Amino acid sequence: xxxxxxxxxxxxxxxxxxxxxxxxxxxxxxxxxxxxxxxxxxxxxxxxxxxxxxxxxxxxxxxxxxxxxxxxxxxxxxxxxxxxxxxxxxxxxxxxxxxxxxxxxxxxxxxxxxxxxxxxxxxxxxxxxxxxxxxxxxxxxxxxxxxxxxxxxxxxxxxxxxx
Amino acid sequence: xxxxxxxxxxxxxxxxxxxxxxxxxxxxxxxxxxxxxxxxxxxxxxxxxxxxxxxxxxxxxxxxxxxxxxxxxxxxxxxxxxxxxxxxxxxxxxxxxxxxxxxxxxxxxxxxxxxxxxxxxxxxxxxxxxxxxxxxxxxxxxxxxxxxxxxxxxxxxxxxxxxxxxxxxxxxxxxxxxxxxxxxxxxxxxxxxxxxxxxxxxxxxxxxxxxxxxxxxxxxxxxxxxxxxxxxxxxxxxxxxxxxxxxxxxxxxxxxxxxxxxxxxxxxxxxxxxxxxxxxxxxxxxxxxxxxxxxxxxxxxxxxxxxxxxxxxxxxxxxxxxxxxxxxxxxxxxxxxxxxxxxxxxxxxxxxxxxxxxxxxxxxxxxxxxxxxxxxxxxxxxxxxxxxxxxxxxxxxxxxxxxxxxxxxxxxxxxxxxxxxxxxx
Numbered sequence: 001x002x003x004x005x006x007x008x009x010x011x012x013x014x015x016x017x018x019x020x021x022x023x024x025x026x027x028x029x030x031x032x033x034x035x036x037x038x039x040x041x042x043x044x045x046x047x048x049x050x051x052x053x054x055x056x057x058x059x060x061x062x063x064x065x066x067x068x069x070x071x072x073x074x075x076x077x078x079x080x081x082x083x084x085x086x087x088x089x090x091x092x093x094x095x096x097x098x099x100x101x102x103x104x105x106x107x108x109x110x111x112x113x114x115x116x117x118x119x120x121x122x123x124x125x126x127x128x129x130x131x132x133x134x135x136x137x138x139x140x141x142x143x144x145x146x147x148x149x150x151x152x153x154x155x156x157x158x159x160x161x162x163x
Numbered sequence: 164x165x166x167x168x169x170x171x172x173x174x175x176x177x178x179x180x181x182x183x184x185x186x187x188x189x190x191x192x193x194x195x196x197x198x199x200x201x202x203x204x205x206x207x208x209x210x211x212x213x214x215x216x217x218x219x220x221x222x223x224x225x226x227x228x229x230x231x232x233x234x235x236x237x238x239x240x241x242x243x244x245x246x247x248x249x250x251x252x253x254x255x256x257x258x259x260x261x262x263x264x265x266x267x268x269x270x271x272x273x274x275x276x277x278x279x280x281x282x283x284x285x286x287x288x289x290x291x292x293x294x295x296x297x298x299x300x301x302x303x304x305x306x307x308x309x310x311x312x313x314x315x316x317x318x319x320x321x322x323x324x325x326x327x328x329x330x331x332x333x334x335x336x337x338x339x340x341x342x343x344x345x346x347x348x349x350x351x352x353x354x355x356x357x358x359x360x361x362x363x364x365x366x367x368x369x370x371x372x373x374x375x376x377x378x379x380x381x382x383x384x385x386x387x388x389x390x391x392x393x394x395x396x397x398x399x400x401x402x403x404x405x406x407x408x409x410x411x412x413x414x415x416x417x418x419x420x421x422x423x424x425x426x427x428x429x430x431x432x433x434x435x436x437x438x439x440x441x442x443x444x445x446x447x448x449x450x451x452x453x454x455x456x457x458x459x460x461x462x463x464x465x466x467x468x469x470x471x472x473x474x475x476x477x478x479x480x481x482x483x484x485x486x487x488x489x490x491x492x493x494x495x496x497x498x499x500x501x502x503x504x505x506x507x508x509x510x511x512x513x514x515x516x517x518x519x520x521x522x523x524x525x526x527x528x529x530x531x532x533x534x535x536x537x538x539x540x541x542x543x544x545x546x547x548x549x550x551x552x553x554x555x556x557x558x559x560x561x562x563x564x565x566x567x568x569x570x571x572x573x574x575x576x577x578x579x580x581x582x583x584x585x586x587x588x
Binding site: 045047055056057058059060061062067070071073074077079080081082083119153154155156157158159160 | 263354355356357358359360361381383384385387388493498506509510513514516517518521522523525527528529531532533535539
C-alpha cells in the first residue's frame with residue numbers, strides 16, 4: 001500500500017482485497033492484526049434492519065476503539081469460557097456494491113455468510129455488511145463497519161467471535 | 164380398548180418427589196414428558212410475565228409474546244384496556260398476526276379472512292351464508308387470558324381462577340417497587356432487547372438469576388474489562404453484606420450491592436468517577452438534586468429479583484425466559500430507560516446493557532456456554548442428583564421474617580424448586 005495518500009482513489013479491487021484480508025484475519029481470530037485496520041469509528045451490529053441512529057438505539061455491539069480493544073482482549077485472553085476455545089468459523093464475503101465514493105473514501109456493501117462449529121454442531125449467520133473505508137498513508141483503514149444480521153431482532157445464539 | 168380406558172399418560176403422575184429439598188433429580192432437565200406436564204401445570208396455571216406496558220403504550224398497539232409454548236398477542240384496545248389473546252384463529256387455527264410489534268385496528272386471519280377486534284371479539288366472517296343460522300360470532304372470539312399488571316409489568320394466566328396477581332407476587336412487590344426507582348423520576352420504559360436461544364432446560368436459567376456463586380468464575384473476562392471502581396462494585400462475593408432471601412411462591416431476591424437497594428438513599432454520596440462526564444452533561448438541563456438522582460438511576464439497582472416461573476428484574480434490566488422444549492430455552496434481555504428522560508442518560512443505560520448482555524455481550528455468552536455445558540453433562544449418570552445444597556444449615560431469618568442465606572447460598576433455587584414441587588404434585 002505504498003504511495004497511498006489520503007485522497008487516493010480506492011478502487012473496487014483494492015477494497016475487495018482489503019475485505020477478504022479482514023475476513024481471513026477474523027476467521028483466524030487474529031485480533032492483533034484486526035485492531036490496526038481501524039481508524040477511529042464504530043464497529044456496530046444493530047438490531048432491526050432500518051436503524052441508522054445507532055447511538056440512540058440498543059445494539060448487539062456498538063464498539064468504539066476502546067471497546068474493540070476490550071472485546072479483543074476478552075476473546076483472546078483465555079478467561080472467557082465461551083471463547084476458550086471459541087467456535088471455529090469459515091466465512092465468505094461477496095456481492096460487493098459500492099454505495100458511496102469520494103477521493104480517498106469508499107463505502108461498500110457486501111454479503112457475509114459465516115458458518116461456526118462448536119460442540120460438533122454448526123450454526124450459520126448471514127448479514128449485509130457496510131464498510132466505510134478511507135485511504136491513509138499506511139493503506140486502507142476502516143472508519144465504520146455495520147453488520148446487519150438477518151433476524152437481528154429475532155432469536156439469535158451466543159456468539160464468541162467477530163463478524 | 165375403549166376410550167374410557169385410554170391411558171392418561173404422565174399427567175396422572177406426581178413429579179413432586181423429584182425435588183428433594185437440597186437436590187433435584189436429573190430427569191428434570193432431560194425428560195420431555197416432565198416438560199409437557201410443566202407447560203400444563205405451571206405455565207398453564209400460574210401468572211406468566213408477558214410484557215411491559217411501555218411496549219404497548221397507545222390504543223391500537225400490539226406485541227407478540229408467549230405463555231409457555233403458546234403464542235399470544237398483547238393488545239391495547241380503543242378504550243385503552245389491555246388484552247392477552249391466543250394467536251390462533253378460531254376457525255382453522257392459523258396465527259392471525261405475525262408482525263412482532265405495531266399498531267392496528269384489527270387482526271385478520273390470512274386463511275379465510277376472519278377478522279377480530281383488538282379485544283379478540285370476532286367481527287367479520289366472509290360469506291356467512293355458508294354457516295347455519297345458529298352460528299353466533301360471540302362464540303368464536305380469540306381465546307383470552309386473564310391479565311393483570313403491577314408497576315407496568317404485564318402478567319397473563321390461562322387460569323381464570325388464579326389468585327390475584329398482587330397476592331401471587333406477595334413479598335416480591337417491595338423489590339419491584341425498588342427496582343422501578345431506576346426511572347430516576349421518569350416512568351420506566353423498555354429500550355429494546357437482546358434475544359438468544361440456548362440448548363438447555365428452562366430451569367437452568369431460572370437457577371442462574373439467583374446464583375452469585377458463578378459470577379467471579381464465569382464472568383472473569385467481564386470483570387477484567389471494567390475499571391477499578393466498577394470492579395469493586397462487582398466483587399460482591401468477597402464482601403459479606405449481600406444475601407439471598409426466599410420471598411415465597413417460588414420468588415427470591417439476591418442482594419449483591421445492598422447500598423444500591425434503594426436508589427433514593429445516599430443521594431449526597433460522591434458521584435462515581437465513571438459517571439462524572441454524564442453528570443456534567445446533565446447539569447446543563449437539570450438541577451443538582453435531579454442530576455444525582457438520574458446518575459444514580461443510570462447505574463441500576465443492586466439486586467436480582469427472581470419471579471417464578473419466567474421473569475427477573477435483574478440489576479438494571481428484565482430477564483425473561485421462554486421454554487421451547489425440554490432442551491431448548493429462549494432468553495430475552497430487555498433494556499430499560501427513562502421515558503422522557505435525558506438522551507445522554509438513556510444512551511449510557513444502553514451502552515452498559517450492550518457491555519454485558521445479549522448474544523455478543525461480555526457476560527451473556529459465557530453464561531450461555533456454562534448453561535449448555537450443564538445440559539450436556541446431565542446426559543451422564545442420570546441417577547445422580549443436581550445439588551442445590553449450598554448454604555443449607557447456614558440460613559437465618561431476614562428482618563422480614565423470611566429464610567435468608569449468604570450471597571452465594573442456593574436459597575433462591577430451593578425456593579423456586581419448592582414452588583415447582585407444589586405445582587407439579
